[in-house]
Amino acid sequence: MGGMRFPRRHRRAPGPGGAASPPHPRPAAGHGAAAETKIEAGADAARDAGVLADIAASALLTGSAGPARRIADAAGTAIAVLDSECRWRYVNAAFVRVAGPAAADELLGIPIEDTALAAAAVVVRAVLADGRTRDHALAADAGTVLRFRRLPATAADPRTTVSASPHPAVLAVLLPAPQRQPGADQPREHPADPEPHPHPAPHRRHDAEHTHARPRDTPSATTDDAHLRRLTLLAAVAERVGSTLDVAATCAELADITVPALGIVATVEILPAGTAETAEHGSARPAGPPHLQRSGAALAAHVGPLELPCHAVRYPRDSPVAVCLRSGEPVAVYPRTDEELRSVAPDSATLEVFRSAGVRAVLAVPLVAHRRTVGVLVLGRGGESPGGFGADDVRTARDVAAGAAVAIDHARRYTRAQGIALELQQALLTEPGKPHTNLELAWRYLPSGTASVVGGDWYEVVRLSFGRTLLVIGDVMGHGVEAAVDMSNYRATLRYVAAMDLPPHRILRRLDALISEDDAARPATCLLALADPNRARWTVSSAGHLPPALVSAAGPTRLLDVPTGPPLGTGVGGYEQTTHELVPDETLLLYTDGLVERRDQDIDVSLAGLTALRLPGGGPLDALLASVLTRLAPHTAEDDIALLAARARTR
Structure with a gap:
């Protein structure tokens, strides 16, 4: 080993609560007391090193790169593991100083015979053969030994994360050399593991049906x-x-x-x-x-x-x-x-x-x-x-x-x-208001389930004068109870503003101004669609929401071109509106982003999937919504889905 000296940094293992364990009682004075102190200090160091070695072995056997392995990597005690063919499979930084001037990754996979510890190869193979723990004295430091102990074979179970082969391995740890008590005989050449404490024989009750x-x-x-x-x-x-x-x-x-x-x-x-x-x-x-x-x-x-x-x-x-x-x-x-x-x-x-x-x-x-x-x-x-x-x-x-x-x-x-949040959301998300008799309406709400907490999706219907009906759908940003509460606040404020009988874009402007006054309120997207069957037109305005779809019994589904303003609650304003023809046999479909947005897919591709659907435009609206959810909603919903469909009634 070229006269290399090996550092021996040992400290007492922490006791309960993280405090250092109290020292063992020592004799007051005398030569025998000093010898006993030295023996017990060596035993403490060996025990501490053994605990660290077990941590390293557990990290290796579980294929872990987590806390246990990091502890072993940073330990001052030299720790290593060899496989059944005597190749190095794990070494920490302290062990590299023992094995020679090489980096840890340069040792991995190398047989022990090809390293500075080639003399210990015979001991390692003997440990693998009979399972007895053995010590190998280091010539460079008479006060230090390498203790080799066989580890059990790793479990050959496909459910584990073990990357090793199902064969025994050998754990190597640098320990203080065993000390002799004064007057004692020579120590054993290969000290074995300590014998377990005797245990009482198991007791069975033979007078019971089972024990x-x-x-x-x-x-x-x-x-x-x-x-x-x-x-x-x-x-x-x-x-x-x-x-x-x-x-x-x-x-x-x-x-x-x-x-x-x-x-x-x-x-x-x-x-x-x-x-x-x-x-x-x-x-x-x-x-x-x-x-x-x-x-x-x-x-x-x-x-x-x-x-x-x-x-x-x-x-x-x-x-x-x-x-x-x-x-x-x-x-x-x-x-x-x-x-x-x-x-x-x-x-x-x-x-x-x-x-x-x-x-x-x-x-x-x-x-x-x-x-x-x-x-x-x-x-x-x-x-x-x-x-x-x-x-x-x-x-x-x-x-x-x-x-x-x-x-x-x-x-x-x-x-x-x-579950509490979902119940709260369902309590707050009551059925939308009733439209005029000249408009047929259907709605569906699909919670995301256990994949994520509930969202702030919402819808509302407000009856206005002259046979007009305002359809509203929105999505509060974020999830959880707070989003559900903000959703309820948006619905209540929307009803208040809609009662002023303003056009859709001015409703959004007024709603944005009111919500932005509350610093704690979350922004929300919102889409308004004003149905006016008497004039045969839709008036639509959007605050950052996805465009509505128009489902026709005679043709393909298409998206309406709607100018999009900023989400509500930002205080920016700048909303516009557009009008579209209201045809009695066409259905206007409003939806939230949970229906079409996918993490691994561009939104334009997702919307194209919606327009590619052939939907039953002339049947019951409930059947149309069921078809949309069956064919487009993901099997594991990542977000809540709210749908609102409306169609003019024919006279």
Whole structure:
């Protein structure tokens, strides 16, 4: 290594709340006290470096470039990962100083034999062969060793984002050399991972139909592997759960992450909106059978072509899910017979899946967010996990559920807020006024649904003197409750101004002046069409709105040429109007931009699609609007759509 000295920057890992952990008790004085202090300091540094190494491994296994990987990249501890062919797959900046004068990207993909650490190749291959953790002493620094530990094979599951091959890898981390206590024998040449603490044997109640038990304390993997798996899953939850604000999609993401990492079957079931239970200690919980909505489910690939339908489910009062919801704690159950398995499943479809998959252990974990229980995660394991759910498994499942519950709760709150906004909009957007009997009228309103919050689309009809009717359609800029409230304000102001019996362009001018006086009001587009069947003419004026379409039974649909002024609320003014012939068998169609605007399409192309439609111009207006929505509205609406159609009645 050319006499290179390796920096050893170690610090104590933060304790709870972010504060540094208190130091271990030290002997007051003496040579033995100094030696013990040195040994414990080395152990602390090794433990801290091991935590950082696990973070790096979890980032690698999840294909992440997120916070976990950035922490590992910036760490002062040297961390690296080699694949099953002893090629470097991940190195941080601190490790580059160990491997030699090369950039990190120059090491990736290079075999260890071709780098300055070629002497460690034999140790790496031995770790891959038998899985034992080994240390490699660095000649350049007698106080430092490279510890090599085998990582578990990555999951060969197509739903994960793992980019690595499903083979073991080796984690390398630079640690202080093991210290000997005074008078102790020589240290082991290849110290293995610490043995796990002994655990009591699992307890079963044989006098019950099935066993409600505390999670088994028998570890299902080594302590290091369990810690690494927990970090890996938590990183995946942070990146992949909650990618949308849709409750069903979020629950499906959680179910997909837990299979096959935590079980062969997973369901995510949510309490109905408004019934989430407080998770505070001693709080009252319902004693009756819980009613839940299954919103996500996943099965391991080998289970077969089975389905877990997402629908309303109801568990028995003494089921593990009911006990879990009442206690707020994970509950494990180990059914031994088909009858006991039946008492775990809420319906026949779930029972069939459990039976076919060979489920022999079920774990129910509460989904708690902001101290409120919003649902439950149910995991099932089969004969491939004879130990059932160990303590490490339950801790991992609980941490995963806690992270995902926040995303699910956010989606629920968003859905509820959107529902309130939609109800408010529908309450404010009442039916338009009645036209004169010489005019036939139809209208439709199509909300965008869960893709976005509600918009400010609106329409209105005002009866004027001498058989005239004013048709109005508008769109307040923005979305949400504020847009719905502004929409109501526009409608009320429009009725007030229209009562002055002004021509359309002067109505827009007056409306613009009134709205612009309110600094908090949002701008809005608006189109006015004054129907005057007695004079057989339309008078049209626009404030930044799309042109109306004229649908004829005898010819193609065409757009009316209307001079366009600025949107309302700007205070600019400058509106004009134009007149068009009113023919009894033609229909004037007013619409908002949600009908034709597409993010990936020019507006002229979208409008050409409208004029290309062959619409039933002579039939009922309701049928015409239904045809427009069926043939032109997108399957997943990105914005609200409002339609208003009018046609002169023949005498």
